Amino acid sequence: MSDMRLIVAGAGGRMGRALTRAIAESKGAVLAGALEAPGSELLGKDAGVLAGLPANGIKLSADLWAMSEDADGILDFTVPAATIANVAIAAERGIVHVIGTTGLSGSDNAVIRSVTNRAVVVQSGNMSLGVNLLAAVVKRVAKALDQSFDIEIVETHHRMKVDAPSGTALMLGQAAASGRGVTLDEHSERGRDGITGARRPGNIGFASLRGGTVAGDHSVSFLGPFERLTLSHQAEDRMLFAHGALKAALWAHGKQPGHYSMADVLGLADI
Secondary structure, rough: OEEEEEEEOOOHHHHHHHHHHHHHHHOEEEEEEEEEEOOOOOOOOEHHHHHOOOOOOOOOEOHHHHHHOOOOEEEOOOOOOHHHHHHHHHHHHOOOEEOOOOOOOOOHHHHHHHHHOOOEEEEEOOOOHHHHHHHHHHHHHHHOOOOOOOOEEEEEEOOOOOOOOOHHHHHHHHHHHHHHHHHHHEEEEEOHHHHHHHHOOOOOEEEEEOOOOOOOEEEEEEHHHHHHHHEEEEEEOOOHHHHHHHHHHHHHOOOOOOEEEEHHHHHOOOO
């Protein structure tokens, strides 16, 4: 099979540049396009140079329709509005859409799922192997421990992150809720402030810290009578997310239409 031709969405951003480097460093994929927002001052710049690599001749463009004509997939770690705009074009072109964008609303996710009867979408709040293994363990632990153990999720990210809780924290929360056999929307507790009263049994708590250049730290604590268990993951460089996204794209190439997750990519879906 020939190399998979991939477009990087948000190619001028930090994650976009990491994705460009990951493609250059890996076998089985080539950069086919570099997408950037209309009006960006980076339009026309060389994607390789922006990523700290030799020039590759791929110029940043805002025209996804044109660049996707000869592409096999798109790696999309942008913002909700951009991702939703990209969904329709990726589906129309029949290319794999790997979505790592966080902060998506329920209606955004409904739009994404609406195309998966005819398109291949791999979506995850975190593309790291370690985090997805952590989610599988969290689900198992939540299932094993009863509600006398409270569940609290704490995440830390760099000062520039705009959404909270992080997509990874929500993914871990979903894993815990699934293990408990409840819905996260009905058992989520966030942003405590003031006189909140006692903790409600069975809820899953979230706390978000922001500062510095932290790539991403997450911990899930199970706090019971006289003991507590904490499971954690620390991301040291966003390149791990880029390589995970690339792995997802290569795995999805040639798959039947559907909505997949990193658990599917890593063979963890049945855990």
